[in-house]
Structure formats: C-alpha cells, structure tokens
Amino acid sequence: MAVELKMPALSPTMEEGTLSRWLVKEGDTVRSGDILAEIETDKATMEFEAVDEGTVGQILVPEGTEGVKVGTVIATLSGDGEAAPAAAAAPVAAPTPAPRAEIAPPPPRAAAVAEIPPGTNMHSATVREALRDAMAEEMRRDARVFVMGEEVAEYQGAYKVTQGLLEEFGPKRVIDTPITEYGFAGIGTGAAMGGLRPIVEFMTFNFAMQAIDHIINSAAKTNYMSGGQMRCPIVFRGPNGAASRVGAQHSQNYGPWYASVPGLVVIAPYDAADAKGLLKAAIRSEDPVVFLENELVYGRSFELPELDDHVLPIGKARVVREGHDVTIVTYSIGVAFALEAAAELAGEGIEAEIIDLRTLRPLDTATVLASLKKTNRVVVVEEGFPVCSIASEIVTVCMEEGFDDLDAPVLRVCNEDVPLPYAANLEKAALIDTARVVAAVKRVCYR
Amino acid sequence: MARSPRKSTAAAATPVVDEQPALRALQDAHTANPRYPASDEQLLKFYEQMLLIRRFEERAGQLYGLGLIGGFCHLYIGQEAVAVGLQSALREGHDSVITGYRDHGHMLAYGIDPKVIMAELTGREAGISRGKGGSMHMFSTEHKFYGGHGIVGAQVPLGAGLAFGHKYREDGGVCLAYFGDGASNQGQVYEAFNMAALWQLPIIFVIENNGYAMGTAVKRGSAETHFHRRGTAFRIPGMDVNGMDVLAVRGAAEIALEYVRGGNGPVLMELQTYRYRGHSMSDPAKYRTREEVQDMRDNHDPIEAAKAELIKRGVGEDQLKSIDKAIRAQVAEAADFAENSAEPAPAELYTDVLVETY
Structure with missing residues (x-):
C-alpha cells in the first residue's frame, strides 16, 4: 500500500519551497528518522525525515525543483508488509494551511514624487x-x-x-x-x-x-x-x-x-x-x-x-494609487488589501486613492488631508486592534483638521477587538480582508 | 539593616568569599592590600571632593525645603567615599560612568560644574539638561557621564552597552555602572551580567549597598545579601569593599580596573555604605532608628575619617578650614546661580523631542 509523501509545511507561513536535494532514490529502504530530502523554504534549508519505514516508490518531483506548493505529492512510499502503515510525513504533510493573504501580484510601483528618478532601472x-x-x-x-x-x-x-x-x-x-x-x-x-x-x-x-x-x-x-x-x-x-x-x-x-x-x-x-x-x-x-x-x-x-544609494524621506506618506472618489489610508500589509479592494471597486466605478502612511510617527497628516480635500471620504485600513489605533488617530486628524471636507463619517477597517485566535476559521474572522475594505468604502460612498 | 558598614569592616578580615579561586582572586588581592597608599596631596583632594558633595547635597536639601527644588530629590550624603574613591581612579572623559537617580555625587566626583547641576535641580534653562531633566536625569557626554536614569536597574544594561562601545571601538575605556542594593534584584541586571561576562565587556558593576531599598532593609528584600557574590553564576569575580573609607574604595578600584583593562571582562563590586538622609526628600524614616543613623554619622563618617587621617599626617587644621570655607563659598555660588537663573523659555517645551526634522 503506497503512501503519498507530500511537500511539508515547515513554517507557519510557508506556502511553497524548493526541493533542493533527494537523499534517497527509488527502491531504497528507509527507516523512521532517515532523511529523505532537503527542502529550502524562505526561512531556511531543512531536512525532511521519514516518520515510518518502507521502500521509496516513485520520486515525483525531481531535485532542484523550485516553487513546489505545500501539499504537492513529491514521492510515494510502499508500506513494509501488510501491517506497517507507513504514515510517512503525516504530521508535516497536514492539510495545506490556507494562506490568509492571497494577494494578487503588485501593480507597477506608483511613481512617488522625486523619490526615484525617472528612467531608473528596476x-x-x-x-x-x-x-x-x-x-x-x-x-x-x-x-x-x-x-x-x-x-x-x-x-x-x-x-x-x-x-x-x-x-x-x-x-x-x-x-x-x-x-x-x-x-x-x-x-x-x-x-x-x-x-x-x-x-x-x-x-x-x-x-x-x-x-x-x-x-x-x-x-x-x-x-x-x-x-x-x-x-x-x-x-x-x-x-x-x-x-x-x-x-x-x-x-x-x-x-x-x-x-x-x-x-x-x-x-x-x-x-x-x-x-x-x-x-x-x-x-x-x-x-x-x-x-x-x-x-x-x-x-x-x-x-x-537600482540606485547606489536609495534613501527615502522619513515622515512622508506615499500615494500608492490615485483616485477621486474615496481615500483609503493604510500602512504595512494593509496596503495589499487596499490595492486589491481598489481593483475590485474600480470595476464598480469607484476610484479609490490609496495612501500608504509608511511612517507612523511623525504622521504625514498633510498628505492625508490633501487627499481628503479631493475625495471627501476616508476609510482607514489597519491590521491591528481598533481601539486607540493609528486608525483612531487618522479619524481624529480628519475631524479636527478636515471636518469641512468630509461628506461621510470616516470609517475604520481594523481587526476584531479580540486576542487573535488560533483556529483557522476564527483567525480569518478576526483579521481584516479585502471584502471588509470594499464594504467600508461602499458605505462611505453611500453605495 | 542587614549589615552595617561596621560589621563589614570587621568582616573584611574574614570576608564572605567564593570557593572558586578565580572568583575570589580580586577579593584576596584587596584583602592583602586593603587601602590605597595615597599621598597627602591625593588624600586632601579626596577630602575636598567628598566635602563638596556633602555641602552640595545639604544645600540641595535646603532648597528643596524652600520649594525651589521639586519632585524627587535623592541625596548622596553618607555615600561620598564611594563615588570619590572609585572615580578618582578613572580617566575622566575617557572612561564612562552611568548611574541611577541618586546621581548628584557621581557628577560632582567627575568634575562637572556644581552650578549647572544645581540649576538643573531648580529647573532652570542654565541647568545641565536645560531644566528638562531634573534631579534624576542629568548627563554630560563631554565628561562621559551618561546619566542619571530614573528606572531602577535600567542603567545596568545601558552601562554594559557603553562598555560594549569601548570594546567595539577598542579605545581602552572602561564603564563604571552604579546601582543599589534594591536594583540588584531586577532581572535585567542579570541579563546584563550574562552578556557582559559572555562578551568580556570592560565594565565594573558597582553595587552601592546602603542597607535599604527605599524603606526595605536588605535582609527583607534579598535572599542573597552578600551582593558581591551575585556574579558567581556568571563567573564574574566579586569584591566586598568598605564604602565608608575612601582609601579602601580607591584601593579596590585599582585592583578592579587593572583586571578589567587587562581584557578579562567584568568585575562586580559591592560597596558597604550608608545614606544618612531618607531615600528621597519625602521619606518618613519609619524603617530604621535614629540611633542607627546617629551611630553611622558619629563613628563611620567617611569625611570625618579622612579629616582625622589628614590631621594625623600633619596637615594643619587651618588648611582644612580654608578648604571647608572655599567649598561653602562654591556651593553658595551654585545655589545663587540656580536660584537666579531664568526658567526655560516656553518654546523649550517643544525642542529636543527629536534631533532631526522630518
């Protein structure tokens, strides 16, 4: 009875890896603890061990293969007789963790004013x-x-x-x-x-x-x-x-x-x-x-x-995407959700301007307020707790210094106000995602 | 109190030592040569420095009573021999010094102008921190005095960082990091011990054991009351020193510095000392008797002891009186300066938050 050996997830965030080297060949007998292969992740090169004994059947992914998705069958192992359930690699070949941030490839970088000279090789x-x-x-x-x-x-x-x-x-x-x-x-x-x-x-x-x-x-x-x-x-x-x-x-x-x-x-x-x-x-x-x-x-x-000395100014936000209907203020991984939401919203005729704060202190309030003046609507997207957040601060700035420009209340899209749970479904429910950004934008646009 | 300096002086003959020869080698050297052979001139200088600290602190206490100094103000009275004995052995402006909130004495012992210290205490623009730091937060990078830190124990890893810098730059400098018997129970102290020993950083950890962590006697707060043994687990040699005798302190400093400058890593020194005044100005003094304090003042005072020794060596009373007079005048001048200097301009509120403009 052949057991499938699957590409293991070797870290919490691993989605794929490189099968660097096979240390066994087809027909080899292996025992529990034998090293079958070396797998390189984005964090480290790690050894993949057999957890039970058996004979290596087919090697399905040759060594040197890059981008092998977690869960891909990389080899088969024949059980050693009738009673040996060679559950090789079972613990690590667990169901593929659903990566929570399925992000589309980034669009070409918006040319921030004078930060990167035009014509620079990238x-x-x-x-x-x-x-x-x-x-x-x-x-x-x-x-x-x-x-x-x-x-x-x-x-x-x-x-x-x-x-x-x-x-x-x-x-x-x-x-x-x-x-x-x-x-x-x-x-x-x-x-x-x-x-x-x-x-x-x-x-x-x-x-x-x-x-x-x-x-x-x-x-x-x-x-x-x-x-x-x-x-x-x-x-x-x-x-x-x-x-x-x-x-x-x-x-x-x-x-x-x-x-x-x-x-x-x-x-x-x-x-x-x-x-x-x-x-x-x-x-x-x-x-x-x-x-x-x-x-x-x-x-x-x-x-x-490709610059000899690429240094950027601290304290300056960057307009990542221009738009005129609504401003999405965000930073760090929130930018990815904002970009995805903006692409979706564009399909519905809403052009979102995205501001990546980049520096949280000192905060570039001028860029936020200038965008607010243009769009009259603001949504803040932050992967973090909502209470006393950067989002709270942006809301305050908009109230104190941009009140007359607001056509709708400023909304926050933050994580749920709970410690982050472990269970996959609960974790997903606690964290921000693109759908929540889209929904908030529609609310401030009264759509 | 756990151990009076009198007991420790007696104990110096039969000190509590570690079994490991390497860990007690410095203690043995100190026991063999307990006092620094100071010249008359040197001893006079030590006397003068200790007296300056004493008179300065007395005046600071008065100004506090008059409402000219606010907040917390921790006086060094009684502990003068520690700062003077140790820092006289350093190369001022080359070796770095860092301490906690009871910092006036360490600054004066490093030659920092009493006027700018007193003006900081009164919160004036002419103060060493432009009036923004106060008693606990004073610095002089020029003198390599790195504060003045208000969080108990924080100066210990910071001091290890300064020592790291000396080693990194290979400038031959040593860091002296002071902390108290109370701070000795902070976890970060042991994290710093571990890394200082692991990386053989040039640092002397100086525990000023004045018997009380605020109002908690050593024996009520510490399982191991022999603080110089607290480095044993990290293989840091310890020294038990009579902190009421400036020549004993200086003698110990010579031994410790030779070891540290030799690239052997850190030393842990415990100085048996005593503070006559409260922990801070608002101390109710309910945790010890008047008699105990009086006994220390009468029988173990480091300044009186130095004075007696100078007289015994044949230094004239007139000379000592003129030193005393000059110091009183110096302190009076510092107090006048501190009282009459302007408060910081309102615009100072917003300066120095960040160095750069973004």
Missing part, C-alpha cells in the same frame, strides 16, 4: 532582500553600524533577513545574543548613547514587550531629558503584526503603541523599495527608530530601484 526583489541590502549597504558605509539580536548571525536570521551579513561583516558587527530582550535592548541603547549605531533585531515585536522600557524610557526620552545633549541613534527592527496561525501572543501590531510616544520615530513600510529606502534612512537618523516589518510580506517580490 529589478524584482523581495522585502527580505531589500531589508538585508539596506543593512549591508549602511554597514559598509559606516563602521559604527552593527546588528545584534537573537539568531541574526550563525542561524542567518530567524526570518533570514540578516542572511549573509555574518559572512561579510564578521562576528564583531553581527552579534548573536542570548534570549534576553530586556538586556540586549538595553545594551544596544547604551551603545547608541555611547556613539555607536546599533540595529537591534527583535525576532518579533511581540518579544519586544520584554524590552519596551528601554525603547521608551531609555531611548525615546533621553534627548529631551538631556536638553538635546545626549542622543540615541538606534534602530529597533523586526516583524510586527499577525503572521499565520501563531496565536494571540505572537500576533499583534504594536504600531499604535510606539506611535503614541514622543521621541520615537516609527516606520512601517509595505513594499521592497520603501523597506530599503526607509531602513537606510532609519539607520542614518540621529533619532531612535522603531522599524516595523511584516512576516507575511517578507517573501513578496516588488520592483526595487
């Missing part, structure tokens, strides 16, 4: 690569820049963002820390006070809660408390927001938390060009920066300008 790059390149370029440029965090060096980054940096810059500047966020955030902050330019990576911002005292009390307030004498030029970066099926403690957007603190700069880019240009700007800034990335976006590819 190439495709993932957000992960863009972030890594930003760090590497700044480390080459300034010997004071170093990166520290959990698994940033030898492991090559828990999410592969620091991949290759150890090789180029060595252990002095690419530093693995123990799992001790409070301590290493404090050490990074102290190093910044002493004149270095640390990049502190949090494996995710959920763990930065252990370190938030240093981010706020030590880093954000020092320049003010010292009358401008003692600076703290540090970047705290890492993935933020909900990933996929990792439960409440690993799924939270801290944008509103940090954006409420004077003394911090808070950046949350969406695409690769913004990720790179803004991370470079963050590393050069004399101020402490919280740089919020998104795990679900790391592996997505976008156009990246």
